[in-house]
Amino acid sequence: MGERVVIVGGGAGGTILANSLDPKRFDVTVLASSPVHLFQPALLYVAFTGAHPRATRDEHRLLRRHVRFVQDAATKVDLTDKVVTTSSGARFGYDAIVVATGMAPDPSQIPGLAEVDARFGDYHTDLAQAEKLWSSLQAFNGGTIAVGQASPIVKCPPSPLEGAFLAEELVTRRGLREKTRMVFFTPYPRAYPSAPMNEVVEPIMRARGIEIMEFFDVDRIEPETRTIRSIEGDEIVYDLPIVIPPFVGADITYEPCDVVNEDRFLITDKETLQIKGVDRAFAIGDGSNLPTSKAGVGAHLEAKAVATALAGRPVRFTGRTHCPFDVGYGRGTFVIGSYDAPVVKARPSRVKRLMKMAFEWIYWISLSGVIEPVFTVYFKLTAPKPAPASGSVPDSSSSLT
Amino acid sequence: MDETTTQHATPHTVVDSRGSSCPGPITDLTLAYRRSKVGDIIELWATDPGVRPDLQAWARKTGNKVVSVDDEDGKIVAVLEIVKR
Ligand SMILES: Cc1cc2nc3c(=O)[nH]c(=O)nc-3n(C[C@H](O)[C@H](O)[C@H](O)COP(=O)(O)OP(=O)(O)OC[C@H]3O[C@@H](n4cnc5c(N)ncnc54)[C@H](O)[C@@H]3O)c2cc1C
Numbered sequence: 001m002g003e004r005v006v007i008v009g010g011g012a013g014g015t016i017l018a019n020s021l022d023p024k025r026f027d028v029t030v031l032a033s034s035p036v037h038l039f040q041p042a043l044l045y046v047a048f049t050g051a052h053p054r055a056t057r058d059e060h061r062l063l064r065r066h067v068r069f070v071q072d073a074a075t076k077v078d079l080t081d082k083v084v085t086t087s088s089g090a091r092f093g094y095d096a097i098v099v100a101t102g103m104a105p106d107p108s109q110i111p112g113l114a115e116v117d118a119r120f121g122d123y124h125t126d127l128a129q130a131e132k133l134w135s136s137l138q139a140f141n142g143g144t145i146a147v148g149q150a151s152p153i154v155k156c157p158p159s160p161l162e163g164a165f166l167a168e169e170l171v172t173r174r175g176l177r178e179k180t181r182m183v184f185f186t187p188y189p190r191a192y193p194s195a196p197m198n199e200v201v202e203p204i205m206r207a208r209g210i211e212i213m214e215f216f217d218v219d220r221i222e223p224e225t226r227t228i229r230s231i232e233g234d235e236i237v238y239d240l241p242i243v244i245p246p247f248v249g250a251d252i253t254y255e256p257c258d259v260v261n262e263d264r265f266l267i268t269d270k271e272t273l274q275i276k277g278v279d280r281a282f283a284i285g286d287g288s289n290l291p292t293s294k295a296g297v298g299a300h301l302e303a304k305a306v307a308t309a310l311a312g313r314p315v316r317f318t319g320r321t322h323c324p325f326d327v328g329y330g331r332g333t334f335v336i337g338s339y340d341a342p343v344v345k346a347r348p349s350r351v352k353r354l355m356k357m358a359f360e361w362i363y364w365i366s367l368s369g370v371i372e373p374v375f376t377v378y379f380k381l382t383a384p385k386p387a388p389a390s391g392s393v394p395d396s397s398s399s400l401t
Numbered sequence: 402m403d404e405t406t407t408q409h410a411t412p413h414t415v416v417d418s419r420g421s422s423c424p425g426p427i428t429d430l431t432l433a434y435r436r437s438k439v440g441d442i443i444e445l446w447a448t449d450p451g452v453r454p455d456l457q458a459w460a461r462k463t464g465n466k467v468v469s470v471d472d473e474d475g476k477i478v479a480v481l482e483i484v485k486r
Pocket residue numbers: 008009010011012013014031032033034039040041042043044072073074075100101102103123124125155156159250251252284285286287294295296297298299322323324
C-alpha cells in the first residue's frame with residue numbers, strides 16, 4: 001500500500017493535487033463536504049450579465065480513477081494523532097494530509113449584512129445568491145449602486161472592481177446611467193490595492209464616472225436607512241448595495257489548536273506550504289494564511305508545489321499570482337506578481353478579456369492535471385520579473401513542475 | 402501574515418507582512434486595525450517600500466498615529482498607535 005494521503009476539500013486546489021499524485025506511490029482520499037464542484041469565477045457573469053454557464057460539475061467525475069472520493073465534512077483534524085473525523089462520525093487515519101478547504105462567506109461579522117445579502121444577493125457565495133443579485137440589478141431603476149468588499153480578505157482581489165465595472169456597463173446598456181450614481185468603496189488606500197495596477201484602473205473608473213471611496217472599511221449596514229457606515233466614520237446611502245461579505249476558514253477544530261489564526265486560516269509556511277510545525281501536513285488555496293491573493297491560480301500552483309514536496313523533491317512556492325481582471329466593455333487585463341516581483345502595470349485589451357473567458361473551459365481540463373506542461377510553459381513565459389533591489393532569491397516557478 | 406502578541410505595558414501586536422505580495426501589507430494592517438482598541442500599538446513589518454506612503458495616508462484618514470518608521474536591513478518596521486476607533 002502506498003503512503004496514505006488525505007486531502008480535505010475538493011475545490012480547485014484539492015482536485016488538482018489529488019489528480020497530480022502518482023497512484024503507484026500514494027493512496028489518495030479526497031474528503032469534501034459538497035459533491036458539487038463550482039467554478040466560482042462564473043458567479044461574476046451570472047450576477048452581472050445574467051449568464052447561465054455550466055458552472056458546476058460532479059466532483060467525483062473530476063477525480064482520476066485511483067482517487068477515493070468521500071462526501072463528508074471534516075469536523076476535526078488531529079495533526080498529532082494523524083486522524084480526520086467527519087460530521088458523520090467517520091475517522092480517517094493518514095500518513096500525510098493536505099487541507100484545501102477554501103474559505104466561506106461570513107456575513108455575521110458585519111451587523112446588517114445578512115439582511116442585505118438575503119434581500120439583494122451577492123456574487124461570492126453561490127449560484128443562488130448570484131442569481132438573486134442579477135434579479136436585483138434587473139429591478140434597479142436608478143439611484144445609487146454601492147459596490148465593494150466588507151473586509152480586506154476577498155476571493156480574487158480584482159473581483160470587487162470587476163463588479164463595479166460590470167454594473168456600470170449594465171446600467172449604461174439599460175439606459176439608466178444618467179439616473180445612476182456609481183460608488184465603489186474599499187478598505188484600501190486606493191481603488192486597486194497594488195499601486196501600479198491602480199494607475200491602470202483608476203483612470204478608467206474616473207472616465208466612467210465611478211466614484212471611489214478609499215479607506216472605507218465597513219463597520220455596519222443599517223438597512224432601515226439604507227446606509228453603509230465605515231470604521232473610519234464615512235457613510236454611503238444606497239439604493240442597491242452590492243457588498244462582498246467577509247470570509248473565514250472552514251469550521252474545523254484542529255489539534256493542536258494554534259495552527260489556525262483568528263479567522264480560522266491555517267498558519268502556513270509561505271514557501272514550503274507546510275502547516276506550522278507539523279511534518280507531512282500542508283495547506284493550499286484560500287484556506288491558508290499565505291500573504292498572497294486568494295485565487296484559483298494560486299491554489300493550482302500550490303497544489304503542484306505540494307505534489308512535488310510529497311514526492312520528496314525540494315520545492316519553493318514563489319507566491320505567484322495571475323488574476324484575470326475584467327474592466328467591462330469587452331476588455332480585460334491580468335494582475336501578475338509574486339513574493340519577489342511586485343505587480344506591474346498591464347494595460348487592458350480585448351485579447352486579455354478573451355483569455356479570461358477561455359479560462360472557463362480550460363479550468364475543467366486543468367483540474368485533471370493532463371495539460372500541466374502547457375500551464376508550466378505559460379506561467380514561465382508570463383513570469384513577473386523579480387524586483388532588482390530586493391536581493392531575494394530568483395523566481396523558481398520551474399521548481400514547481 | 403504572522404501575528405503574535407508580545408508582553409508590553411499596552412497591548413502590542415506584531416504584524417509580519419514581510420514578502421507579502423498582492424494585495425500587500427495594507428491588508429494585514431487593515432485586519433489588525435479592525436481588531437484593535439484605543440491605546441493599542443501595532444508594529445508592522447514589511448519589505449514593500451510602497452507601505453511608507455500608504456501608512457501615512459492611512460494615519461491621516463483614520464486619525465491614528467505613526468510613531469516611527471525605520472528601515473532595519475531591508476525590513477521596514479512601522480510602529481503605529483491607535484488613538485481613534
Ligand atoms: C466572483 C469570483 C471570481 C473569481 N475569479 C477568479 C479568477 O478570475 N481567477 C482565479 O484564479 N480565481 C478566481 N476566483 C477565486 C477562486 O475561485 C478561488 O480562489 C478558488 O476556488 C480557491 O480554491 P480552493 O481549492 O482553495 O477552495 P475552493 O475551490 O473554494 O474549494 C474548497 C473545497 O473545500 C470543501 N470544504 C469546505 N469545508 C470543508 C470541510 N469542513 N470538510 C470537507 N470539505 C470541506 C468544499 O466543499 C470545496 O470542495 C474567483 C472567486 C469568485 C467568488
